Amino acid sequence: MRAFTLPNGLDVCIQPLPAATETRVQICYGFGSNAEIGPKEAGLAHVVEHMIFKGTHGDYDASGTDTVPELMANAASLGFSETDIVRCARLMGASFNAFTSVNKTSYYFQTEKDFTVPFFLILSSSMKRSAMNEQMLFSEKKAVLEEVSTDFPPWKHTTLSVCAPYSDVRR
Amino acid sequence: MYAGKDSPIRFALKQLRRKMYMKMDAQYHPTIGTEKAVVDLKGGGLRTFYERNYTPANATLYVSGAIDGGTESVIRHLFSTKGPAATVYNPPPPSTAPPSPTTQNSEFHSLPTGHSITVVAARVAGAFRSPLRDKAYAFLSKQWSGIGTRSSMWVAFVGSGIADSASVFTDIDRHTGEVYFVVDYGDRPPLPDAKLRAQISLIINEHHGDEAMADFVGRDSLGAALLLGDVEAYTNEWVDQHYKVGTAQAQPDLAYTAEELTAEVSKVQSQTSLDMLHVLNIASGDKPVTTARHEELVARLDTRAASSVDASVKRGSPMRDAFSRSWRHLLGLTTPPTKPNVESIGGQWRFAVGGDYALIQMAIRPTALDSMRATKNGYALSLLGQVLTLALDPSYYDKHGLAVITSGLTTTAVTTREQTPKNLDEPTTRYGAPYNDDTKEFIRHWWAEHGEKTAAKWRNSLVALTHDCVALVGEAQAVANSDAVLTAAEMKAVVDAFDPGDWFALHDQYWGSVQSALFFEGVNMRQQQQPLHPPQQLARRPPSPIAAAPEADRTVEFKRGVRLNQAVVTIGRPAVLTAAQTEWAVERKLVEAVLFHSLGSRLLTTMREFGGDVYTASGGFSIGATLDCCGHDQITLKVSPGMVEKMKTKLRLFTSEMLQPFSEDELTAAKQIVGAGIRRGFKENNMAAMWTSHGDDFFESVDTHVGRLDAITTRSLSEWAAQELSDIKTPWRTIVCCV
Numbered sequence: 001m002r003a004f005t006l007p008n009g010l011d012v013c014i015q016p017l018p019a020a021t022e023t024r025v026q027i028c029y030g031f032g033s034n035a036e037i038g039p040k041e042a043g044l045a046h047v048v049e050h051m052i053f054k055g056t057h058g059d060y061d062a063s064g065t066d067t068v069p070e071l072m073a074n075a076a077s078l079g080f081s082e083t084d085i086v087r088c089a090r091l092m093g094a095s096f097n098a099f100t101s102v103n104k105t106s107y108y109f110q111t112e113k114d115f116t117v118p119f120f121l122i123l124s125s126s127m128k129r130s131a132m133n134e135q136m137l138f139s140e141k142k143a144v145l146e147e148v149s150t151d152f153p154p155w156k157h158t159t160l161s162v163c164a165p166y167s168d169v170r171r
Numbered sequence: 172m173y174a175g176k177d178s179p180i181r182f183a184l185k186q187l188r189r190k191m192y193m194k195m196d197a198q199y200h201p202t203i204g205t206e207k208a209v210v211d212l213k214g215g216g217l218r219t220f221y222e223r224n225y226t227p228a229n230a231t232l233y234v235s236g237a238i239d240g241g242t243e244s245v246i247r248h249l250f251s252t253k254g255p256a257a258t259v260y261n262p263p264p265p266s267t268a269p270p271s272p273t274t275q276n277s278e279f280h281s282l283p284t285g286h287s288i289t290v291v292a293a294r295v296a297g298a299f300r301s302p303l304r305d306k307a308y309a310f311l312s313k314q315w316s317g318i319g320t321r322s323s324m325w326v327a328f329v330g331s332g333i334a335d336s337a338s339v340f341t342d343i344d345r346h347t348g349e350v351y352f353v354v355d356y357g358d359r360p361p362l363p364d365a366k367l368r369a370q371i372s373l374i375i376n377e378h379h380g381d382e383a384m385a386d387f388v389g390r391d392s393l394g395a396a397l398l399l400g401d402v403e404a405y406t407n408e409w410v411d412q413h414y415k416v417g418t419a420q421a422q423p424d425l426a427y428t429a430e431e432l433t434a435e436v437s438k439v440q441s442q443t444s445l446d447m448l449h450v451l452n453i454a455s456g457d458k459p460v461t462t463a464r465h466e467e468l469v470a471r472l473d474t475r476a477a478s479s480v481d482a483s484v485k486r487g488s489p490m491r492d493a494f495s496r497s498w499r500h501l502l503g504l505t506t507p508p509t510k511p512n513v514e515s516i517g518g519q520w521r522f523a524v525g526g527d528y529a530l531i532q533m534a535i536r537p538t539a540l541d542s543m544r545a546t547k548n549g550y551a552l553s554l555l556g557q558v559l560t561l562a563l564d565p566s567y568y569d570k571h572g573l574a575v576i577t578s579g580l581t582t583t584a585v586t587t588r589e590q591t592p593k594n595l596d597e598p599t600t601r602y603g604a605p606y607n608d609d610t611k612e613f614i615r616h617w618w619a620e621h622g623e624k625t626a627a628k629w630r631n632s633l634v635a636l637t638h639d640c641v642a643l644v645g646e647a648q649a650v651a652n653s654d655a656v657l658t659a660a661e662m663k664a665v666v667d668a669f670d671p672g673d674w675f676a677l678h679d680q681y682w683g684s685v686q687s688a689l690f691f692e693g694v695n696m697r698q699q700q701q702p703l704h705p706p707q708q709l710a711r712r713p714p715s716p717i718a719a720a721p722e723a724d725r726t727v728e729f730k731r732g733v734r735l736n737q738a739v740v741t742i743g744r745p746a747v748l749t750a751a752q753t754e755w756a757v758e759r760k761l762v763e764a765v766l767f768h769s770l771g772s773r774l775l776t777t778m779r780e781f782g783g784d785v786y787t788a789s790g791g792f793s794i795g796a797t798l799d800c801c802g803h804d805q806i807t808l809k810v811s812p813g814m815v816e817k818m819k820t821k822l823r824l825f826t827s828e829m830l831q832p833f834s835e836d837e838l839t840a841a842k843q844i845v846g847a848g849i850r851r852g853f854k855e856n857n858m859a860a861m862w863t864s865h866g867d868d869f870f871e872s873v874d875t876h877v878g879r880l881d882a883i884t885t886r887s888l889s890e891w892a893a894q895e896l897s898d899i900k901t902p903w904r905t906i907v908c909c910v
Contacts, residue, residue: 002243006251009228014243015235023236030231033202035224040211043204044220047212100202113237117245123232124249127225134214141209148206 023116026108027123032101046100047137047144052107053098053122054136055081057129078125082136085126088118180809183739183909187805327370737786739909740818741807742826746793747896754891757845757879759792762892764841766790766829767806771840773829774806781821784811792896804903815908826903830896832889842880 001015033045058079080088089096094111096119107126109119185201200208232250234242316323316339328337748759766773767790775788790806806826810818833841 006227006247008251009226010250011231012243012246012250013231013233013235014238014246015233016238017236020236023234023238026233028231028233029225029229031224031229033200033204035220039200039205040208041216041220042200042208043202044208044212044216045224046203047209048217048220051217102202110236113239116234116242120245120249127227127230130221130225132214132217132221137212137214137217141212144203144209145206147203148201148209 021112022110023113024108024110025116025119025123026106027127028104028106030104032103032105034103043144043148045105047140048132049098049100049105049107050140050144051132051137052126052130053082053085053096054133054140055079055085055131056125057131058125078121079129080122080125085122088122092118094119180739180807180909183741183807183907184805186907186909187741187743187803737809738812738815739807739809740815740822740906741805741909742822742903742906743803743805744903746803748792754895758883758888758891759896760845761838761841761880761883761888762830762833762896763791764844765833765837768841768844773837774808774825777825777829778808778810778818778821781817784814785818786810806903819906819908823903823906830889830892833885833892835885838883838885838888842883846880 001013003013005011036044056079058077092111092115094109096109098107324337324339328334774790778785778788786809788808792804808818
């Protein structure tokens with residue numbers, strides 16, 4: 001495994017697995033609901049997680065772009081709509097998801113090895129320029145509230161408690 | 172049928188969280204939030220949260236699987252944008268303004284305790300222009316005028332029958348300091364303001380220069396030792412006085428043997444910010460007023476007219492009692508030990524009210540080193556106090572009118588003047604309100620940013636102190652008490668260098684005109700106005716849940732009109748392990764496998780042997796202290812409804828007996844389970860991604876840990892479990908039953 005830290009502080013770990021046919025790109029933040037301040041923010045980390053893939057700000061409209069070099073050249077100003085992200089994932093057969101716990105928030109894409117670059121772009125853009133659109137929030141709240149009303153299935157509590165230890169091994 | 176809100180497990184675990192954590196703790200609420208909070212969320216709040224937390228330095232990017240050689244360059248190209256700069260607090264430079272002449276009349280404030288009256292005249296020393304020299308002067312001023320029964324203050328006030336006691340103490344830090352003249356009048360009427368000023372003026376003006384020094388030498392052997400440069404004599408006496416060592420030990424000159432000293436230093440070095448945070452979280456359960464001073468805040472005292480009242484709180488008073496409970500709890504004590512003598516820790520309250528601020532301070536003498544080492548969280552607590560001293564951001568004070576920090580075992584809450592009556596009004600808020608949710612949040616975030624670095628700093632400091640105090644290493648030994656942050660060698664050098672000109676110049680600077688000094692005075696207003704605090708408001712505060720006795724179980728009855736054929740009994744305690752204990756990866760997992768894994772676990776076997784229907788049983792030890800909150804250990808049973816009370820009893824019994832020595836069979840099975848789990852985690856891409864995102868050394872540790880499995884024996888595992896996971900270390904104390 002190769003690990004290094006970018007000048008902006010982002011830790012990067014690259015783990016080639018020779019037998020694998022897919023690539024997983026995952027970004028994990030070292031905070032979760034513990035970054036919420038006070039009861040009024042209870043659930044905020046989770047809602048933000050829902051909103052991350054709801055589109056990003058950007059000066060460059062990627063919808064008319066069909067070459068990777070062109071996308072890369074405009075990476076710094078790329079903007080994606082929610083539709084862009086979903087369509088991209090469907091076209092390239094990628095699975096993507098996210099989760100929030102007490103002390104971590106994570107997003108990932110898993111796709112065939114030749115299709116990773118668009119998802120690097122999406123992740124990069126989402127982590128820097130998420131739109132946090134008010135209208136999107138209105139609709140997304142319904143999905144979150146549905147989760148709240150059903151809450152976790154019991155196994156998830158167990159999973160959390162089992163996994164929690166591994167969150168604290170950062171050096 | 173039992174999904175969602177109707178799930179007894181869900182309800183029981185929710186209740187357990189509420190018993191284990193405060194509202195401000197992340198684990199008090201479900202991670203997905205509450206319905207009300209989600210409904211109320213606004214886009215602005217989301218953006219603020221996003222900008223606050225989604226920074227590159229907070230994240231790890233993990234890429235695994237089929238990767239070609241160009242991946243790294245793509246990542247560098249796309250993810251290398253500059254993240255927002257970290258917010259670093261730079262304390263303002265100390266004020267260089269000379270001490271302000273007072274223009275304000277004395278203010279008088281009633282003491283809520285109804286106990287003996289203490290009047291204090293305090294002098295703010297102002298910013299030190301020459302820290303070493305000025306500190307030495309301030310320290311010596313205290314020595315000659317206010318320490319001991321032969322001091323000027325004692326002779327003038329007590330000797331003449333005016334007061335019960337009189338003394339001087341200083342409060343000095345790196346940049347500034349204060350000297351307080353304390354006169355305890357008892358039940359006597361206090362001196363009028365002008366006369367008190369005159370009396371103190373007389374004392375400090377008639378004792379200066381060579382004559383005063385000579386007199387001082389004659390009266391005070393400790394001070395004389397300093398003045399004469401006999402550092403060794405001074406430090407020995409100081410150590411003897413403050414740390415009560417030597418006389419009762421086998422070696423008269425050393426408190427501890429070299430081996431004991433090494434062991435103590437090792438303990439200090441092993442303390443991490445997580446240990447301290449653990450203590451902080453425990454402390455916040457009882458919410459003692461926690462704080463004290465900050466350079467910037469102290470510097471403000473220079474420019475603001477103020478008045479204060481000090482109160483010596485007698486033993487047995489509600490105030491003393493409440494505080495006593497709070498610090499004993501911090502130290503992990505339920506009853507004071509017979510040795511070391513922590514009862515010797517004394518206390519004093521101070522209320523200082525200025526133009527637009529007020530100080531409520533509780534100061535107690537430093538904890539003796541032997542007390543510190545013998546109490547559960549002693550070292551961590553001491554370090555915590557030092558660390559939190561730096562946690563006060565002036566902007567926080569400006570924004571909220573409230574600053575809460577702590578210095579050692581000195582606690583102070585700073586609040587606005589308008590809020591002062593309210594804060595003094597109720598015993599419950601006196602201790603609780605200043606240390607409120609906002610404060611805790613502030614400290615949490617401060618901790619995340621600065622905790623580890625600052626902890627390391629103070630850890631080193633305490634190691635040095637341990638050496639200095641115990642080893643008696645001569646001139647290099649630190650004086651390092653709260654009054655003079657000078658080494659003995661420094662003090663000697665400064666005193667030796669004083670010439671009469673310096674002495675008079677300093678005296679003029681600080682005491683030359685008493686009329687220009689700030690005097691803070693107060694008297695008991697019982698004789699002058701109605702008391703602000705009716706006696707009934709001083710009633711004993713009920714213990715907070717976390718401070719309650721271990722046996723104080725709580726039961727939550729849960730009925731939703733749904734016919735359930737199962738009930739949940741769950742028991743918890745604050746986590747006893749931290750991430751710093753590397754045994755979490757192997758030893759902990761082995762113990763968990765023996766105790767809780769599947770049908771053959773000790774838990775399920777024990778419970779079923781007990782009789783009755785036990786449907787499922789599970790448990791786990793959490794790695795407790797994260798940067799922001801403690802985790803908790805828990806054991807949960809799903810049983811038939813009629814078995815709840817019996818299972819509660821049995822479960823409590825189980826927690827005290829579950830760590831009996833492990834057998835070979837148990838260990839062999841556990842090794843297979845744990846070893847397979849570690850290897851599986853290593854190989855499965857998804858799990859590895861998730862874990863590696865949180866632990867840079869995951870792969871290295873997997874190899875290490877698998878190798879470690881073979882080395883573990885039943886004896887070593889049993890000993891480790893008894894040492895680290897025992898019920899004695901942290902009792903299981905919360906039971907929730909969902910019926």
